[in-house]
Amino acid sequence: MSLLRRTPLTRILVIEKNVHAHKVVGYTLVSAIITHVVAHYYKFHQLEVSSKGKMTFIMLAFHKQTGIIGHCMLACLVFMMASAMPIVRRKLFELFYLLHHLSFVIVLLIFFHIPGTPFKYYIAGPGAIYLIDRLYRFVRSRTNRPEILSVIEHPSNVIELRFAKRGMEYQVGQFIYLNVPSISWFQWHPFTLTSAPEEDELSVHIYVAGGWTKQLVQTFRERAVRMPKKLDIVHHSVPVPARTYKQDLLSLDLQQPMSVPAHLGRSDSDMSKSYRDFSGSTQASRDFLPPELDYYSSSASNGSRQMALNRNKVLPAAPASYDSLPTIMVDGPYGAPTQHVFDFERVILISSGIGVTPMSSVLKSLYYQLNAAPHQRKLKKVYFLWVCRDIKALEWFRDLLAALDAEDANNILEVRTYLTDSLSVDHIRNISMNQDRNGPDAVTGLYRSPTYYGRPNFDKIFEDIGMRNPDTDIGMFFCGSKPLGRTIRSAKNKWNRELRHRNTRFVYHEEKSA
Numbered sequence: 001m002s003l004l005r006r007t008p009l010t011r012i013l014v015i016e017k018n019v020h021a022h023k024v025v026g027y028t029l030v031s032a033i034i035t036h037v038v039a040h041y042y043k044f045h046q047l048e049v050s051s052k053g054k055m056t057f058i059m060l061a062f063h064k065q066t067g068i069i070g071h072c073m074l075a076c077l078v079f080m081m082a083s084a085m086p087i088v089r090r091k092l093f094e095l096f097y098l099l100h101h102l103s104f105v106i107v108l109l110i111f112f113h114i115p116g117t118p119f120k121y122y123i124a125g126p127g128a129i130y131l132i133d134r135l136y137r138f139v140r141s142r143t144n145r146p147e148i149l150s151v152i153e154h155p156s157n158v159i160e161l162r163f164a165k166r167g168m169e170y171q172v173g174q175f176i177y178l179n180v181p182s183i184s185w186f187q188w189h190p191f192t193l194t195s196a197p198e199e200d201e202l203s204v205h206i207y208v209a210g211g212w213t214k215q216l217v218q219t220f221r222e223r224a225v226r227m228p229k230k231l232d233i234v235h236h237s238v239p240v241p242a243r244t245y246k247q248d249l250l251s252l253d254l255q256q257p258m259s260v261p262a263h264l265g266r267s268d269s270d271m272s273k274s275y276r277d278f279s280g281s282t283q284a285s286r287d288f289l290p291p292e293l294d295y296y297s298s299s300a301s302n303g304s305r306q307m308a309l310n311r312n313k314v315l316p317a318a319p320a321s322y323d324s325l326p327t328i329m330v331d332g333p334y335g336a337p338t339q340h341v342f343d344f345e346r347v348i349l350i351s352s353g354i355g356v357t358p359m360s361s362v363l364k365s366l367y368y369q370l371n372a373a374p375h376q377r378k379l380k381k382v383y384f385l386w387v388c389r390d391i392k393a394l395e396w397f398r399d400l401l402a403a404l405d406a407e408d409a410n411n412i413l414e415v416r417t418y419l420t421d422s423l424s425v426d427h428i429r430n431i432s433m434n435q436d437r438n439g440p441d442a443v444t445g446l447y448r449s450p451t452y453y454g455r456p457n458f459d460k461i462f463e464d465i466g467m468r469n470p471d472t473d474i475g476m477f478f479c480g481s482k483p484l485g486r487t488i489r490s491a492k493n494k495w496n497r498e499l500r501h502r503n504t505r506f507v508y509h510e511e512k513s514a
């Protein structure tokens with residue numbers, strides 16, 4: 001599939017729907033098998049009746065090799081299907097994955113179920129391709145053990161791993177599988193690469209979702225404690241940046257009337273106005289950059305742009321000091337829908353929570369491309385909407401957004417962050433106290449990217465963007481929760497109908513989880 005994704009066939013085949021297609025084939029197969037079994041059972045029942053009990057149903061059903069093996073296959077299928085049900089798969093993914101391999105037992109048993117079956121002719125081609133692919137993936141993954149360069153602990157249960165690239169070629173939005181043998185030799189977990197192909201390192205942002213990711217964080221914490229020197233894990237313990245929030249609430253003048261920040265409660269339709277207000281503020285953004293980013297401006301000229309996006313961490317002086325970190329094995333990269341972002345002139349990137357990971361790769365790549373010759377870049381405009389429940393989650397890619405905010409001289413990028421968590425009165429007061437009407441946003445610290453409170457109104461957003469872009473195919477890329485995906489799809493369908501006369505079309509891509 002990775003090979004197919006690089007061909008024009010992607011225009012005809014919806015490769016990103018591979019898992020969906022697989023499920024359809026799987027359920028079709030199961031329906032056929034149920035029909036097959038029910039037909040046999042009906043026949044056995046008829047025979048039992050017509051033989052007046054000389055032949056029993058059980059005798060006929062387990063008759064010779066065919067009956068016994070048929071029932072073994074059926075048992076395998078029942079286990080496979082039961083574990084593939086979403087309710088089981090989401091809770092016990094490893095069990096599902098293990099039992100899914102009963103499919104190989106089924107394939108083998110078919111030869112004994114019906115001796116002399118022509119099945120071998122059907123399975124030979126696809127089976128060989130599959131086995132070669134599986135073998136290749138196995139060797140590649142077991143031999144790719146990159147060195148971990150740094151581990152960063154972000155707020156809201158996210159850790160970032162940075163490791164050596166080792167010549168891996170990949171495109172934005174693609175994902176890799178990680179295996180940490182000290183946690184489990186068998187478990188491979190998929191994570192989107194948050195680094196850009198232009199960077200020298202690979203990075204992933206991992207949200208602590210369940211058993212394996214929890215163990216991963218613990219493993220890194222334990223190992224880091226034993227480190228002789230240097231901080232391996234950089235704790236981002238300050239929940240809200242000090243320069244935008246007054247840490248000491250007692251110091252607030254509680255008599256002061258509560259003023260609401262300019263954009264609090266602002267509707268989406270006001271967005272274009274605020275962007276116009278801030279346009280051309282690149283110099284101001286630069287001045288605003290915190291001192292840590294100072295080397296960014298100077299390094300920009302010597303070509304070492306990578307540092308600008310990585311100011312949170314200290315790269316190791318001596319890799320030897322990381323000896324005690326666990327070994328990781330990497331399998332990939334694997335293709336994902338977001339890799340088509342640069343095929344469009346205009347794109348809308350939408351993510352919720354940790355679904356921001358593929359967008360990070362896109363935005364970082366955009367950052368590197370901003371100064372490239374414009375004719376080499378098809379992408380002219382990016383609207384990035386990030387829906388976060390938790391204010392602290394905005395910290396994950398804060399530096400990236402700050403760097404883009406400063407660099408984006410041509411206003412290619414419009415960022416809108418949405419906070420859906422309900423904020424306390426103190427919190428709102430704190431934000432409003434720190435919000436300067438002409439200054440950067442008090443939450444994101446960015447000039448051109450005000451934060452919105454509440455859920456995005458996609459209806460308005462798509463209307464606004466659609467009306468601004470006649471005669472255009474706008475690429476829409478979403479990664480996030482399923483309910484949000486449904487809302488976006490229905491708003492997109494509506495505006496695709498409404499804007500047909502203007503020749504505007506939203507071309508939707510969604511990152512699917514298994």
Ligand SMILES: Cc1cc2nc3c(=O)[nH]c(=O)nc-3n(C[C@H](O)[C@H](O)[C@H](O)COP(=O)(O)OP(=O)(O)OC[C@H]3O[C@@H](n4cnc5c(N)ncnc54)[C@H](O)[C@@H]3O)c2cc1C
Pocket residue numbers: 089090091093094175187188189190191192193204205206207208209210211212213214354357358512513514
């Ligand atoms: C293509 C893809 C890209 C992803 N990118 C990221 C990312 O950038 N950052 C991030 O934090 N998370 C990402 N995820 C989700 C991540 O893989 C899971 O959160 C992680 O595997 C959970 O493992 P766990 O044992 O800690 O949690 P569990 O409690 O076991 O599982 C939590 C959820 O993750 C799913 N899951 C568990 N194990 C696997 C597995 N081996 N393969 C696929 N799904 C699994 C389960 O179905 C369940 O819904 C991605 C998933 C996919 C399919």
Ligand code: HEM
Pocket residue numbers: 019022023025026027029030077080081084085086100103134514
């Ligand atoms: C009898 C029919 C089926 C057979 C023979 C079969 C076989 C397979 C095989 C060989 C794989 C690839 C494993 C790998 O290479 O990593 C796979 C993956 C998968 N199958 Fe099936 N399958 C069947 C039915 C189903 C059904 C009905 C579902 C629906 C829920 C399903 C869901 C999945 C998923 C989600 C994956 C991807 C797992 C991952 O790597 O994340 N399968 N299946």
